[in-house]
Amino acid sequence: MKAYRISHGGKIDGLRLEDIVERPLEPYEVRVKVRAVSLNYRDLMVANGAYPVKIDIPVIPCSDGAGDVIAVGSMVSRVQPGDRVAASFFPDWFEGRPAQAKVRSALGGDVDGMLAEEVTLHEETLVKIPDQLSYVEASTLPCAGVTAWNAIFESSDVWPGDTVLLLGTGGVSILGLQMAKAAGLRAIITSSSDEKLVQARALGADETINYRTTPEWQDEVLRLTGGEGVDVVLEVGGQGTITRSVASTAVGGSIAVIGGVSGFGGEVNPFSLALSARRMVGIYVGSRAMLEQTVKLVAGAGIKPVVDRVFPFAEAKEAYRYLESGAHFGKVVIELTQ
Numbered sequence: 001m002k003a004y005r006i007s008h009g010g011k012i013d014g015l016r017l018e019d020i021v022e023r024p025l026e027p028y029e030v031r032v033k034v035r036a037v038s039l040n041y042r043d044l045m046v047a048n049g050a051y052p053v054k055i056d057i058p059v060i061p062c063s064d065g066a067g068d069v070i071a072v073g074s075m076v077s078r079v080q081p082g083d084r085v086a087a088s089f090f091p092d093w094f095e096g097r098p099a100q101a102k103v104r105s106a107l108g109g110d111v112d113g114m115l116a117e118e119v120t121l122h123e124e125t126l127v128k129i130p131d132q133l134s135y136v137e138a139s140t141l142p143c144a145g146v147t148a149w150n151a152i153f154e155s156s157d158v159w160p161g162d163t164v165l166l167l168g169t170g171g172v173s174i175l176g177l178q179m180a181k182a183a184g185l186r187a188i189i190t191s192s193s194d195e196k197l198v199q200a201r202a203l204g205a206d207e208t209i210n211y212r213t214t215p216e217w218q219d220e221v222l223r224l225t226g227g228e229g230v231d232v233v234l235e236v237g238g239q240g241t242i243t244r245s246v247a248s249t250a251v252g253g254s255i256a257v258i259g260g261v262s263g264f265g266g267e268v269n270p271f272s273l274a275l276s277a278r279r280m281v282g283i284y285v286g287s288r289a290m291l292e293q294t295v296k297l298v299a300g301a302g303i304k305p306v307v308d309r310v311f312p313f314a315e316a317k318e319a320y321r322y323l324e325s326g327a328h329f330g331k332v333v334i335e336l337t338q
């Protein structure tokens with residue numbers, strides 16, 4: 001079977017398609033024929049050497065994939081051949097709060113990931129996906145979907161009718177928008193592109209702000225919320241946005257600190273939190289239980305994860321480059337058809 005491998009910092013051109021000889025399954029292992037793999041900003045960070053990994057050998061990249069179980073080890077009981085499955089981002093975080101041992105490795109970072117024709121995973125890593133989700137759609141959920149779920153529904157205190165702020169129109173933000181609307185939240189979203197904001201409106205966004213033409217967008221967020229601010233912000237921007245995100249948040253609201261598409265860093269005066277009882281909470285994807293909840297919401301509410309472009313397996317480098325361009329709205333997926 002064929003799989004891509006990449007060295008941390010090997011750049012997109014360093015993605016190599018290799019023939020890999022598969023080993024026999026251990027008793028609790030499962031072989032999955034991969035049907036679709038979605039890309040995350042993190043996969044670019046691995047390629048560019050900007051992601052904190054503890055190994056220096058090449059790995060199969062990408063955390064997010066979905067496919068079919070084709071073989072199981074002698075002791076496997078969670079799944080059987082023919083099941084449609086997605087893999088959880090952290091193979092050791094099943095439920096509850098995170099802990100060092102639970103987040104010590106992640107697919108496509110410290111251990112082999114999903115960008116392969118077939119993968120071998122422990123049965124505990126897998127979550128079944130319902131028929132109403134295509135493989136392409138299901139492949140968007142393990143990192144981007146779970147991160148948005150965790151930020152909105154697990155790590156913040158929001159109720160139907162509350163307001164969520166999404167930054168930009170990448171994978172986490174658009175899945176966050178779709179889930180927020182399904183849960184009865186009011187959604188404000190920003191983008192550098194008016195065209196993308198029109199697309200966001202079509203998905204249910206209540207208010208839109210172009211952060212290029214409105215650089216002081218936090219003032220507009222406050223205006224749109226009657227001076228109150230939002231109940232939770234999915235802070236994916238980092239250095240260029242964190243201070244404005246805090247200023248956009250209501251007294252008692254949450255800033256879910258997720259990423260740094262404008263650079264990792266930034267300054268926040270702690271007393272701007274203390275004197276407003278705002279909470280900053282770090283989000284690190286999430287557990288298998290959160291993936292199960294995310295799948296349940298997406299399938300149950302009939303959410304169709306927005307997939308901007310699908311590339312064939314042979315064009316994985318082009319898919320990476322397209323994600324890097326920032327032209328996408330929602331997710332970029334690589335599909336395996338053989």
Ligand SMILES: NC(=O)c1ccc[n+]([C@@H]2O[C@H](COP(=O)([O-])OP(=O)(O)OC[C@H]3O[C@@H](n4cnc5c(N)ncnc54)[C@H](OP(=O)(O)O)[C@@H]3O)[C@@H](O)[C@H]2O)c1
Nearest residue numbers: 041168169170171172191192258259260261262283284285
């Ligand atoms: N902590 C975690 O567990 C976790 C999990 C997932 C992702 N992340 C992080 O979250 C971030 C987003 O990941 P992703 O996979 O959703 O990325 P993505 O799909 O590549 O999204 C990139 C989008 O970010 C927007 N953007 C760029 N600069 C911006 C700015 N200054 N202000 C607002 N938006 C800006 C752009 O949207 P427009 O084109 O609309 O302007 C761009 O298309 C990354 O930093 C990633 O590392 C962290």
